[in-house]
Amino acid sequence: MDITPENIAAGASAASASFNAIRQLLGVFKDAKDMLPADKQAAASLAIENSEKQLAIAEAELAKSLGYQLCHCEFPPTIMLSVGYADPSRVSKGGPVFECSKCGYDTAAPWAFTRTKPPLTK
Secondary structure (H helix, E strand, O other): OOOOOOHHHHHHHHHHHHHHHHHHHHHHHHHOOOOOOHHHHHHHHHHHHHHHHHHHHHHHHHHHOOEEOOOOOOOEEEHHHHHEOOOOOEEEEEEEEEEOOOOEEEEEOOOOOOOOOOOOOO
């Protein structure tokens, strides 16, 4: 298989679908955990928590390899999404502006970019 932008996009889409399926499965495990005997619930909760953390790390690593910006407001890092572009007449360097959905940090100076997406909700 050739490495083309289309193949990379298809792979990223497949990876995203896989992450979503794993998240749904972890949700089922969370619900099922409550049906376990009390002495097994703590171990199940810890295993689910560790799995969620590993999933978030894997997702951040994939995003970084695809060129996404990462915010370091917490660990694992949060993927920053493009929300607009910097106005080259107001700042020294134009280009895309990325924003963290968790802490709200963006890569532009205040009011020095044009927002093309609605403000992210926390």
